Amino acid sequence: MIKLEKISKFYQVGDEQVTALQDISFPIEKGKLTIILGPSGSGKSTLLNILGGMDQSTAGKFLFEGENVTQFDDHQLTDYRRKVVGFVSQFYNLVPSLTALENVAIAARLTANDHRAEEYLAKVGLKQRLNNFPSQMSGGEMQRVSIARALSKKPEMLLCDEPTGALDTKTSLRIMKILQEVAKTSKTAVIVVTHNPSFERYGDCIVRLRDGRVESIKRNPVPSEIGEDVK
């Protein structure tokens, strides 16, 4: 079970205390797509960083499969980031001098999974692009490599920070479709932070943040499927 219990994060800026998150509580389900929406400054990135073990909360508990991540020491956090979490960002972060296959293989090696890099690229529809360098791919293709790279670690949780932020509508839908399929066909908890409210209908659970608090939590018993035509 993955659960946030009254997570708060405060920053001290000079004499002022900035509240990034306040009393955030909600469960996250594996095998489901959770969408986190909210205006700029509402705390989305802070929350993602806490879920990814890249930042620690000031108060509250983050429970992951019975363990309290909030109390992890640096060594445990490194292990958690390496083995549990996959991360996809708006900027792809691919190594320009490595091909698609090599970009995925280096990350997969962290979990001794590098022999499967090709399989993960096939999963995101890039079987024909294995030997292309990032400069030879479109934004959508680079994002698919970055998803394959994250998946090759077999993460229990896939965190996506504005994964479609730099992409056009059709390519964005293609990426959302892949993320929807990952959630549906694996036991991975897929969490997508987005500014785009039209993606709400594709998630199993939609969490809206405002001013660092949970404004609403909605569940879609039957999320909309993204049409085959975008594939």
Ligand SMILES: Nc1ncnc2c1ncn2[C@@H]1O[C@H](COP(=O)(O)OP(=O)(O)OP(=O)(O)O)[C@@H](O)[C@H]1O
């Ligand atoms: N390192 C920091 N020091 C001080 N304040 C911070 C820090 N990081 C974030 N904040 C503040 O915390 C609040 C939440 O920021 P956060 O980046 O999580 O919002 P966001 O919803 O991801 O915004 P955006 O959509 O613009 O990326 C903001 O008021 C921000 O200014």
